[in-house]
Amino acid sequence: MKFGNTLKTASALVVALSLTASPLAFAAQQKGDLQIFSWWTGVASSKALKGMIGVFNQHYPGIKVTNEAVAGGAGSNAKAVLASRMEAGNPPGTFQVHAGGGSLLSWVQAGDMQPLNSLYKSQGWYKVFPKSLLNLLTINGKIYAVPVDMQRGNVTWYNPGVFKKYHLALPTTFPAFFKDAAILKSHGVTPLALANHGNWEATLLFSDVLLGTVGPVKYDQLLTGKASWNMYGVKEAANIFNRMMSYTNTDYSALHWQQADQLVAQGKAAMNVMGDWAQGYFTTALHLKPGVGFGWAATPGTHGVFGAVSDVFGLPAKLKNPTPTLDFLKVLGSKQGQDVFNPLKGTFSPRLDANPKLYDAYSRAAMQSYKRDKLVLVIGQGAVNPGFTNSFNNAMEIFVTNHNVKQFVSAVASAAQSNPLS
Amino acid sequence: MKGWTTAAQGARAPVRRRFSWDRFSAVATLIPSLILLGVFVYGFIAWTGYVSLTNWNSFIPNFSFAGLQNYINVFGTFRFQSDLRNIVVFTALFILGCLIVGMGLALLVDQRIRAEGLFRSIFIFPMAISFVVTGVIWSWILNPQTGVNLILKAFGWKTVPAWFLSTTIVPNITLGQIQVGIPLALLAVLIAAVWQMSGFAMAVYLAELRGIPDDMKEAARIDGAGAWRMFWSIILPQLRSTTTTIVIILSAASLKVFGLIYAMTGPGQEFVTDMPSLNMFQTTFQGDQFAQGAAIAIVILLLLAVFIIPYLISTLRQGTPS
Numbered sequence: 001m002k003f004g005n006t007l008k009t010a011s012a013l014v015v016a017l018s019l020t021a022s023p024l025a026f027a028a029q030q031k032g033d034l035q036i037f038s039w040w041t042g043v044a045s046s047k048a049l050k051g052m053i054g055v056f057n058q059h060y061p062g063i064k065v066t067n068e069a070v071a072g073g074a075g076s077n078a079k080a081v082l083a084s085r086m087e088a089g090n091p092p093g094t095f096q097v098h099a100g101g102g103s104l105l106s107w108v109q110a111g112d113m114q115p116l117n118s119l120y121k122s123q124g125w126y127k128v129f130p131k132s133l134l135n136l137l138t139i140n141g142k143i144y145a146v147p148v149d150m151q152r153g154n155v156t157w158y159n160p161g162v163f164k165k166y167h168l169a170l171p172t173t174f175p176a177f178f179k180d181a182a183i184l185k186s187h188g189v190t191p192l193a194l195a196n197h198g199n200w201e202a203t204l205l206f207s208d209v210l211l212g213t214v215g216p217v218k219y220d221q222l223l224t225g226k227a228s229w230n231m232y233g234v235k236e237a238a239n240i241f242n243r244m245m246s247y248t249n250t251d252y253s254a255l256h257w258q259q260a261d262q263l264v265a266q267g268k269a270a271m272n273v274m275g276d277w278a279q280g281y282f283t284t285a286l287h288l289k290p291g292v293g294f295g296w297a298a299t300p301g302t303h304g305v306f307g308a309v310s311d312v313f314g315l316p317a318k319l320k321n322p323t324p325t326l327d328f329l330k331v332l333g334s335k336q337g338q339d340v341f342n343p344l345k346g347t348f349s350p351r352l353d354a355n356p357k358l359y360d361a362y363s364r365a366a367m368q369s370y371k372r373d374k375l376v377l378v379i380g381q382g383a384v385n386p387g388f389t390n391s392f393n394n395a396m397e398i399f400v401t402n403h404n405v406k407q408f409v410s411a412v413a414s415a416a417q418s419n420p421l422s
Numbered sequence: 423m424k425g426w427t428t429a430a431q432g433a434r435a436p437v438r439r440r441f442s443w444d445r446f447s448a449v450a451t452l453i454p455s456l457i458l459l460g461v462f463v464y465g466f467i468a469w470t471g472y473v474s475l476t477n478w479n480s481f482i483p484n485f486s487f488a489g490l491q492n493y494i495n496v497f498g499t500f501r502f503q504s505d506l507r508n509i510v511v512f513t514a515l516f517i518l519g520c521l522i523v524g525m526g527l528a529l530l531v532d533q534r535i536r537a538e539g540l541f542r543s544i545f546i547f548p549m550a551i552s553f554v555v556t557g558v559i560w561s562w563i564l565n566p567q568t569g570v571n572l573i574l575k576a577f578g579w580k581t582v583p584a585w586f587l588s589t590t591i592v593p594n595i596t597l598g599q600i601q602v603g604i605p606l607a608l609l610a611v612l613i614a615a616v617w618q619m620s621g622f623a624m625a626v627y628l629a630e631l632r633g634i635p636d637d638m639k640e641a642a643r644i645d646g647a648g649a650w651r652m653f654w655s656i657i658l659p660q661l662r663s664t665t666t667t668i669v670i671i672l673s674a675a676s677l678k679v680f681g682l683i684y685a686m687t688g689p690g691q692e693f694v695t696d697m698p699s700l701n702m703f704q705t706t707f708q709g710d711q712f713a714q715g716a717a718i719a720i721v722i723l724l725l726l727a728v729f730i731i732p733y734l735i736s737t738l739r740q741g742t743p744s
Contacts, residue, residue: 076707083481083710106481106710197688199704251567253587253691387479390709394501394693401589401691419480 031062034324037085037092038311039078041071044280048345052148055340056331063324068092075382079103086112091316093325098382099136099147099310101224101421102389107314108139114315115142119326125333128351132375137312145312146333149347152276152366153307153378154208157261160295162189162270170271170297174212174240177300181247184270191247193269195255199393200380202252202400205273206241207379212301213237216374223377223384225421229413238405245400252400262286265294273299275309275381279362280346290361298369306373309381310350384421391415467723474716481710492717502718503600504693505701509725511604512612512697513676519616520672521665524623529653531624532631542628546621553618557685560614561586586610586687589694605694607687615682619675623668630664631657666733673729677722698722 040049046069053065070078075096082095091112097104107113120126120143126134129147137145158170166187171177181191196202211219214233221227222234249255249269261278263269265286272278282294290296298305313332315325331337338349339358348354348363352371356364377383379392395411398404477488496502527545531538548556563569564585571582588606595602634657642656680699683689689696689704698718706715 079710080707086481087483103481103710110482199689251565251587253688254561254565254567385480386708386710390704390711393704394499397689398500398692 032321032324033064033066033093034328035066035068035092035094036328037068037070037078037082037095039070039075039096041069045345048341051340051344052332052337055334055337056328059331060324060327063327065328086110086316086318089318091318093319094313094315094328096311096313097145099133099145099308099312100377100383102382102384102386104137104145104312104314105139105385105422108144112317113144114317114322115144116146116315116329117143119146119329123330123333128333128353130350130352130371130375133308133310133350136308136310136375136377145314146329147310147312147350148332148338149311149342149345150350150366150370151309151347152370153204153309153381154211154273154299154302154305155276155278155296156271156273156299157264157278157282158271158295158297159264159267159269160292162267163295170295171300172297172303174300178243178247180270181244185247189267190249190263190269191271192244193260193263193272194245194248194252195257195260195272196252196400197254197256199397201257201260201274202396203380203389203393204275204378205244206237206396208273208299208302208307209241209244210234210237210379211305211307211376212299213240216305216376220376223379223421225416229416230409234409234412235405238399238408241399242403242405245403258285275307275378276362276366277346283360283362284346296362296365304373306370306375307378308370308375309378309383385419387419388415388421391419470716470719473713474720476713478713479711488713492713493721496714496717496721500599501689501693501696501701502698503598505696505698507600507602508605508608508694508696509677509698512608512615512679513673515604515608515612516615516619516676517669517672519612520620520623521668523616523620524668525627525661527620527624528627528631531628542625545624548618549621551618553679553681554685556614556618557682557687560610560617561686564610564613586690586695589691591694605690607690607694611683611686611695614686615676615679618682619672623672626664626668627661630661634660666736670729670733674726677726677729698725 036049036053038045038049040046046067049067049069053067056065057063070081078096082092085091086107097107104113120134125146133147133150134143137143137147156170162184163170166183166189168180168183169176171180184191194202194205210222210233213236214222214231218227218231218233222229222231249260249263252260257272257274257278258281260269260272261274261281264272265282265288276296279290279296282288283290286293288294297303313329315322315329319325333351335349335351335353335355338351339355342349342354343358348359348367348370350370354367356367359367380389392412392415395408395415398411399408474492475488475490477484477486477491479492531541531545535541565571566582566584566587569585571579571585574582584606586607588610590606591601591603592606593603638656639652642652647655678699679697680703683695683697683700684703687695689700698721702715702718702722705711705718709715
């Protein structure tokens with residue numbers, strides 16, 4: 001009993017000491033084990049994670065890191081494994097989760113996460129990360145995770161050659177979009193390439209249409225359960241989406257998002273709406289030059305808004321020894337760690353002092369918007385209640401075919417009711 | 423199948439009074455697998471059944487009793503109603519397709535043809551391929567823009583089939599929220615599924631055909647039976663029990679179909695190619711709605727039971743010494 005108390009005091013002291021340490025002066029002599037749980041098993045992402053672990057081991061050679069990445073199902077396999085481990089009271093040292101009100105919120109509500117406010121304070125992170133990003137990680141005034149990368153969900157990718165050929169400017173509003181779309185269609189070019197094999201791509205498109213229709217404030221209220229999905233703006237967005245569908249390819253059910261972007265690259269289609277993971281596909285797989293072979297802009301009506309998709313890591317509450325995790329989170333949020341990690345992964349660092357020179361033309365442009373714009377979440381990228389997302393995708397699968405706005409809106413509204421968004 | 427029969431006979435064997443080493447070792451060797459089966463099959467079925475009656479529909483476990491609410495919710499969705507239609511249509515046509523094609527191939531291979539072994543291997547080979555590979559390849563072949571349709575167009579077809587992208591349902595009767603009938607998109611999936619599994623039906627039929635005694639055929643021939651009459655009156659009746667076996671095994675494969683759909687079409691527009699297993703996976707592991715996912719799993723189990731239980735009863739009865 002007494003011994004246990006001494007241990008507790010000792011470990012609390014270690015935590016307190018490590019928290020008060022200055023930002024990059026890591027205490028190097030600790031020993032221990034750390035399991036890092038993620039679904040980063042792809043070539044680029046696993047390389048990036050190894051890079052980050054390398055930086056960590058430079059500072060903490062005594063801590064043995066196990067990379068517990070689980071492959072498959074776009075993270076759904078990993079989430080299932082994680083859920084059973086958390087359930088059994090055997091959490092990994094830290095784990096990957098998306099910023100926003102998705103799984104992160106569930107874990108916090110379950111009492112499985114520790115707040116990190118003191119870590120943020122000791123590392124000076126309140127100034128380093130934009131407040132609008134921290135808002136996405138804050139629940140009841142407490143911050144629960146450290147962001148490591150940033151991706152954008154509201155991007156129109158386009159073929160500059162096609163727009164030049166027909167003397168068109170990239171549309172920034174919906175009326176302009178439909179005007180251009182009619183012209184492109186009359187020349188036999190698919191105005192908007194769409195892929196929906198995975199049953200989430202159309203949701204992403206709708207999310208961006210909704211954002212462009214109702215604006216960031218109302219959109220934010222919808223995604224956080226503060227506004228009703230029966231509002232007029234949702235119907236309006238559904239109508240615009242419907243009209244857009246008449247300007248897409250018809251075989252979208254058979255296509256993966258890369259194939260839609262390929263249509264754009266080949267000039268068979270003019271535009272595609274996709275997250276900026278598409279950029280890696282254009283440059284690496286298709287060897288196109290940013291700004292020449294492909295162009296990008298915010299989706300119609302969303303200029304000045306940044307749809308944020310960010311991987312974050314937190315501190316599980318039931319850890320026996322939280323020190324290695326806190327040490328890792330320090331490196332994870334550090335400039336040095338993020339500057340190694342992000343260029344390898346094809347994302348960019350969410351730190352305001354990140355070095356733009358490490359990135360290509362697209363990422364530099366995205367970084368600029370990120371620093372300037374209002375951040376919002378994107379439906380379907382782990383950002384809201386998973387049950388809501390699943391029901392939303394199901395409603396979408398019907399809506400893309402039957403175009404029934406009333407039925408769609410009522411399905412989404414009832415999904416929001418049975419899967420609370422806050 | 424043979425195992426079931428023996429087990430049934432063993433259970434009914436007269437009880438011996440004296441300790442028998444044989445008997446002891448038989449029980450001892452059975453115990454580990456009985457325990458494993460008990461825990462990992464029946465235990466988990468019971469657990470899934472229990473979860474399906476709770477309110478556990480998010481990450482946070484919640485074992486409060488929900489009654490049949492999850493089942494009511496699941497059955498009330500457009501998606502699950504579509505799943506039920508699809509699984510019934512798919513299973514019926516899949517089994518029918520495999521039986522017909524499989525028997526046809528078996529009869530052809532049985533004609534003492536040259537290079538019989540080669541043909542047998544060719545027909546049975548697709549079975550060795552993973553359903554995921556089959557799904558991806560057939561999704562390329564049947565892609566309306568790039569696949570076999572290019573050949574059809576080259577032959578002058580004006581309107582080409584939309585294959586698995588079709589949302590047409592024939593005959594299209596409204597029932598509940600959905601249209602009941604055969605979704606044409608499923609036919610494209612069926613082509614791939616039958617292609618893969620009819621070799622299995624062929625192999626089983628072929629073994630049985632070889633087992634039909636020659637003197638029986640000889641006798642029929644002497645009685646003046648033609649080829650057609652021979653098939654209907656001699657061969658087909660002999661194949662009845664084999665057919666039952668094939669139907670049971672294929673129905674189990676069909677009701678659980680997942681990889682093929684996941685790789686080839688996904689749920690499809692308006693869920694024309696969705697299956698309960700796919701819905702279960704997404705509900706549970708993408709939507710974190712564990713109780714609803716469990717409810718779908720139990721419905722799949724009950725559907726399987728519809729096929730398996732009558733079969734078990736009939737084999738147990740056959741095994742009973744009279």
